[in-house]
Amino acid sequence: MRIGLLGGSFNPAHEAHRHITLAALKRLQLDQVWWLVTPGNPLKTPTGPSIEERVASAEAVARHPRIKVTDFEKGQGSPYTADTLRTLKRLYPETNFVWLMGADNMADIHRWKDWHAIFETMPVAVFDRPGFRMKARAGKAAQVFARRFVDPSDAAGLALMRPPAWTLVTLPLSSLSSTEIRENGSTD
Ligand SMILES: Nc1ncnc2c1ncn2[C@@H]1O[C@H](COP(=O)(O)OP(=O)(O)OP(=O)(O)O)[C@@H](O)[C@H]1O
């Protein structure tokens, strides 16, 4: 079983989450994608809707039999991605997981707790996002793991590769963001 993991605040969820997820299912040949709704991004001030409200928002947007929305991180007692990925690998040793994230997070991931461990635990697929492709390519994580970059033409095999292994998926860009929806109250 090949499963992609898309962690997020989903405050609120929007169509770009679905857009990159559908691209992940197809381009990485995944069986499922789990949306891991964070109890609170460790780098963001805790404000706004509860995890239950954000799970409801994610479920309303997901609308796909192969997308599963979960509050798993609430139960595991740590908001840190490195901890989550280690725990999931332990719980599901036969599953081939891939960590999915937008290019904005790839540019910033060197600020996350134990970030090397994320790349060493499972393959990583980064999805292009307006304004962040070059920042992601030039960021610290991309430099540290430059030799483990997988050509996007080989993305279909990424889930089965031994980590560290990461790729950058280019796709029709979406400029949607939760910030803009919170500020403007629309997804147009
Ligand atoms: N338009 C987009 N294109 C590519 N990736 C995206 C896009 N929107 C969100 N993502 C990715 O989806 C994941 C979850 O995103 P998140 O819930 O933080 O939404 P967001 O729109 O980035 O929110 P915010 O504006 O509050 O930072 C992250 O890895 C993020 O990079």
Ligand SMILES: O=C(O)c1ccc[n+]([C@@H]2O[C@H](COP(=O)([O-])O)[C@@H](O)[C@H]2O)c1
């Ligand atoms: O582990 C960390 O230190 C860490 C720091 C910042 C963000 N994250 C994770 O990155 C994912 C995307 O967060 P967000 O708020 O951009 O949607 C989400 O799963 C967060 O828990 C994780």
